[in-house]
Amino acid sequence: MPKQKTHRGAKKRFKITANKKILYNKANKSHILTKKSAKRKRRLGKQGLLEGADKRRMKRLLPNDF
Numbered sequence: 001m002p003k004q005k006t007h008r009g010a011k012k013r014f015k016i017t018a019n020k021k022i023l024y025n026k027a028n029k030s031h032i033l034t035k036k037s038a039k040r041k042r043r044l045g046k047q048g049l050l051e052g053a054d055k056r057r058m059k060r061l062l063p064n065d066f
Contacts, residue, residue, distance in 0.1 A: 004063040004064075006061070006062055006063065006064050006065070007061035007062065010058065010061040010062055011062060011065075013025070014050070014058060014062065015047075016062065016065045016066070020066060021049060021050075022049070022050040022054075022055055022058050023047040023048065023049060023050075024047065024048050024050060025047060025048075026043075026044045026045075026046070026047070026048050027044075028044055029041065029044040029045060
């Protein structure tokens with residue numbers, strides 16, 4: 001059976017840390033920023049951490065990184 005290929009779109013959007021945690025960039029920080037509060041924009045600038053079922057799905061898309 002051939003080796004599982006890495007999903008290239010997922011590879012560009014997610015970062016895997018040394019402890020195998022998966023980080024992603026949050027959406028809604030690119031335009032229409034005037035109506036969003038400063039607190040909300042600050043939170044959107046930070047990276048998020050994948051948990052649970054999403055993390056299991058990502059392990060399937062990025063098999064060579066785990």
